[in-house]
Amino acid sequence: MSGQSQLLKERDAERQVRRRRVFYIPGYDPIHPRRYRELYRKEGAAQAKISGYQIDLKPKTTKGPYGWHVTSRQHGKETDTDVDVLVWSDIVRGSMSNTIPATYLQMLRTAWCYIGSGALWRLMRLRKGPVIAALYPVGALILQALLAVLLAWGVARAVALIPLPLMSLAGLVLGGGAGIALLRWFRVRDGKFFIYYLMHDYAYSAQFRGANPPELEVRMAEFTEQIAEALQSEVDEVLVVGHSSGAHVGVSVLADLIRSGRVSEDGPVLSFLSLGQVVPMVSFLPDAHRIRADLQFLSGRNELAWVDVSAPGDGCAFALCDPVGVSGVAPEGKHWPLVISAAFTQTLSPERWKELRWRFFRLHFQYLCAFDQPGDYDYFRITAGPRVLGDRYAGRAPSKSRITKTVSKFTSVAP
Known part of the structure; x- marks a missing residue:
C-alpha cells in the first residue's frame, strides 16, 4: 500500500463511526427513490438476521433530498446513519x-x-x-x-x-x-x-460522445454542494455510494469537491464506494475528457478512500476492471481504487445462485442486497456499521483477477 494509503489507514484506525452520512447515487433509473429505501429496509433486515447484528430504519432526520435514518448495533457498538438519495431520475425520465x-x-x-x-x-x-x-x-x-x-x-x-x-x-x-x-x-x-x-x-x-449532458452537469454541481455541506457537519464519515452509471457520476462529483478545496483534514472521513460500475461505456468514447480527467485526478488523492466492488457474475458491469487503468489514465503514484470482487458464486449459496443466475438485472442490484454466505463485502456493515470504509479494507489486497491494462483508444484528459 502506498504512503498516502498508509496515512489514511492510520487516520481511519483512530475513529469509530458513531454518526455517518451516506449519499447514494443511483444509476440510470427513472423510478422514484422510495424504491431504494424499501430495498434497504428489506435486504438490511435479511442481512442482519443472517449475520447476527441489528439494523432499524426510521424517517430521515436531516434536510435535503429523499432519504432515511438507520440505527445499527454491530460488534457491540451503535451507529446512526442518515442516507440521502441524490436524485437524477427526473433527468432520466426526460x-x-x-x-x-x-x-x-x-x-x-x-x-x-x-x-x-x-x-x-x-x-x-x-x-x-x-x-x-x-x-x-x-x-x-x-x-x-x-x-x-x-x-x-x-x-x-x-x-x-x-x-x-x-x-x-x-x-x-x-x-x-x-x-x-x-x-x-x-x-x-x-x-x-x-x-x-x-x-x-x-x-x-453516447449523445455527446462521452461528454456529460448540460442538465447532468448542473445536477452534479448540486450534488457536490450537498456533500460539501455534510463535510462541515458533526459526523465521523461521509460515504458516497455510486451504483452502475452512478459510479462515474460519483467520480466527477468527488473530483470537483476535492479540487475546490472543501475536504478538510480535520473533518469527517471521506469515502467512496463504487458498485457494479460501467465507467468504460463512457470513458472509452472520444469526447469523454471530463470523466478521464476526473478518474486520473481521483485515483491519486489522499483525501478519500475509494473501493470498487463488482462481480464476474454480474453481466451488466465491467467486473474487476480497474476504471482508471483500463481507461489509460493511471497517474504515477496511483493507489485508487481498490478493486475487489463480491464473488457471487461464493457469497451466495448454490441454491440462491441457481435462483438468481439468469436474472441479469436483479444480479446487477445484488451489491445492495443480502448475501446468505457473506464474505468481506457487506453493504449494510459498510453503510451502517462502526468502521469507516478505508479502515475496513486497510491492508486488503486487490482481486487477483482485476484488469488494469489500458484498452481504451482515447486517453486524452483535455479537449
Whole structure:
C-alpha cells in the first residue's frame, strides 16, 4: 500500500463511526427513490438476521433530498446513519420520453458512436456481458421492426385479395396500422423486455460522445454542494455510494469537491464506494475528457478512500476492471481504487445462485442486497456499521483477477 494509503489507514484506525452520512447515487433509473429505501429496509433486515447484528430504519432526520435514518448495533457498538438519495431520475425520465421513430433514430446514432469510434470492439476486450447488454436493444429493436413490416405486408396482402374496389389501398392502410400497433404493443410492454430502457441508457452517454449532458452537469454541481455541506457537519464519515452509471457520476462529483478545496483534514472521513460500475461505456468514447480527467485526478488523492466492488457474475458491469487503468489514465503514484470482487458464486449459496443466475438485472442490484454466505463485502456493515470504509479494507489486497491494462483508444484528459 502506498504512503498516502498508509496515512489514511492510520487516520481511519483512530475513529469509530458513531454518526455517518451516506449519499447514494443511483444509476440510470427513472423510478422514484422510495424504491431504494424499501430495498434497504428489506435486504438490511435479511442481512442482519443472517449475520447476527441489528439494523432499524426510521424517517430521515436531516434536510435535503429523499432519504432515511438507520440505527445499527454491530460488534457491540451503535451507529446512526442518515442516507440521502441524490436524485437524477427526473433527468432520466426526460431522456426516455421519445417517440418510437425517435428511438430508432437514437439507436442509429448510438450504434454509430460506439462502432464508428472503435469503442465497441475495445469494450468487448474487457467484458462481453455489458457489451451484449448494449447490443441487445439494437438487435431487439431491429427484430421488432422486421416483425412489424411482416405483419403489415401480410395484412395488406390478405386485404388486397378481396375482390372489391380499392382493396389494395385499404390493404396498405390497414397493414400500416397493424404494423404500427405491433410496435406500440412492444413499447407498452417494455417493462418486461427492457429494450427501450437500455437503448435510452446507452444513448444518454453516447449523445455527446462521452461528454456529460448540460442538465447532468448542473445536477452534479448540486450534488457536490450537498456533500460539501455534510463535510462541515458533526459526523465521523461521509460515504458516497455510486451504483452502475452512478459510479462515474460519483467520480466527477468527488473530483470537483476535492479540487475546490472543501475536504478538510480535520473533518469527517471521506469515502467512496463504487458498485457494479460501467465507467468504460463512457470513458472509452472520444469526447469523454471530463470523466478521464476526473478518474486520473481521483485515483491519486489522499483525501478519500475509494473501493470498487463488482462481480464476474454480474453481466451488466465491467467486473474487476480497474476504471482508471483500463481507461489509460493511471497517474504515477496511483493507489485508487481498490478493486475487489463480491464473488457471487461464493457469497451466495448454490441454491440462491441457481435462483438468481439468469436474472441479469436483479444480479446487477445484488451489491445492495443480502448475501446468505457473506464474505468481506457487506453493504449494510459498510453503510451502517462502526468502521469507516478505508479502515475496513486497510491492508486488503486487490482481486487477483482485476484488469488494469489500458484498452481504451482515447486517453486524452483535455479537449
